[in-house]
Amino acid sequence: MIKWPCKLCGGNYYSFKDMDGCTNWDCEKLNYDVAENIQDDIENEIHKRLGFCGCGAPEKCFILIKSILDLKIKARSDCKNDINTWYSDYDLSLKELLSKNVDALMWIVEYLLDDKHITSHGGNVSGSWLDDLEFKELLDVHCDNLKL
Numbered sequence: 719m720i721k722w723p724c725k726l727c728g729g730n731y732y733s734f735k736d737m738d739g740c741t742n743w744d745c746e747k748l749n750y751d752v753a754e755n756i757q758d759d760i761e762n763e764i765h766k767r768l769g770f771c772g773c774g775a776p777e778k779c780f781i782l783i784k785s786i787l788d789l790k791i792k793a794r795s796d797c798k799n800d801i802n803t804w805y806s807d808y809d810l811s812l813k814e815l816l817s818k819n820v821d822a823l824m825w826i827v828e829y830l831l832d833d834k835h836i837t838s839h840g841g842n843v844s845g846s847w848l849d850d851l852e853f854k855e856l857l858d859v860h861c862d863n864l865k866l
Contacts (some may be wrong), residue, residue, distance in 0.1 A: 719760070732756050769833030774843045778822040779829065785815055 724731040728744030739749020741756060750766055753785035770776050789811050797804035797859070816823055828844055830836040836853050848854060 734759060768829070770829045771832060771839075771843060773841065774828065775821065775825050775838075776829075778819070779825050782819045782822040782826070785819075786812065789815060794820075 719732065719734040721730055721732050723729070724740040724745055724747055725744060726740050726747050727740060727745040729740050729745055731740045731747070734752075734756060735839040737749065737752045737756065737759070739752040740747040742748060743753060748861060764780060765772065765776065768779070770779065789807045789808065793804055793808040793811065796807065813823075825843070828837075828846065829852040832839060832843050832846060834847070837843075837846035
């Protein structure tokens with residue numbers, strides 16, 4: 719996807735999949751299909767790439783994931799090629815970010831388990847049930863043997 723200012727009105731001009739055009743309703747370059755569908759198309763693509771279903775609180779998760787990616791970019795540009803500084807600064811910042819977003823983190827774990835078919839759910843992913851007993855048994859054995 720590409721987004722840039724519309725040359726005519728300065729609004730948002732998008733090119734995404736097979737759609738392109740301005741989303742400003744007052745612009746002569748307005749593309750009604752883009753203006754009406756771009757947000758839904760973008761959201762559907764994000765859901766698909768992350769493996770999220772449509773229930774729960776995906777918006778909180780999107781914001782947390784965006785913040786993590788922004789943090790990665792910032793930490794990398796701030797480190798000045800010192801990998802040890804990058805790791806320590808990033809880890810500290812990530813822990814702080816995650817501690818402030820426990821709800822979103824909970825939803826991400828629920829979506830992950832659902833996407834991998836370890837759990838299943840009816841109306842809401844937070845009410846899911848264990849569906850893959852073999853995986854749970856494998857995890858039990860593996861975790862029992864971990865030396866942490």
